[in-house]
Amino acid sequence: MHLVFCLGIFLALQITAALFFKWSSLAPACYWPGFILGNLFGMGSILLLIQLHRQMDPASVLGITTGASFIFCQVALLLVFRQGIPLAGWVGIALILAGTLVFAFYSPTVKS
Numbered sequence: 001m002h003l004v005f006c007l008g009i010f011l012a013l014q015i016t017a018a019l020f021f022k023w024s025s026l027a028p029a030c031y032w033p034g035f036i037l038g039n040l041f042g043m044g045s046i047l048l049l050i051q052l053h054r055q056m057d058p059a060s061v062l063g064i065t066t067g068a069s070f071i072f073c074q075v076a077l078l079l080v081f082r083q084g085i086p087l088a089g090w091v092g093i094a095l096i097l098a099g100t101l102v103f104a105f106y107s108p109t110v111k112s
Contacts, residue, residue: 013045018073067100
């Protein structure tokens with residue numbers, strides 16, 4: 001349960017950081033506030049990444065967190081900022097999802 005909790009909070013922090021970074025690019029007045037907030041949430045996610053490394057092998061941590069973070073951030077940007085994703089992008093997302101699921105279900109994720 002601790003593993004799922006850490007991964008969920010990690011992904012929420014990554015999504016929030018990505019949204020602040022995108023927001024900071026919309027207007028010059030938003031740059032520094034978005035930059036600072038994005039980095040604060042990003043730093044929090046790094047602390048959870050350390051916790052995930054304590055519970056999983058490094059290859060699984062990298063595969064699962066990078067893949068899931070990319071997918072969830074893309075969907076969040078689509079929903080919040082109406083950022084379009086072309087067909088080739090959806091194919092890429094599907095392939096990344098497949099790879100992430102392979103790591104999640106078929107690799108030795110939990111250290112003994």
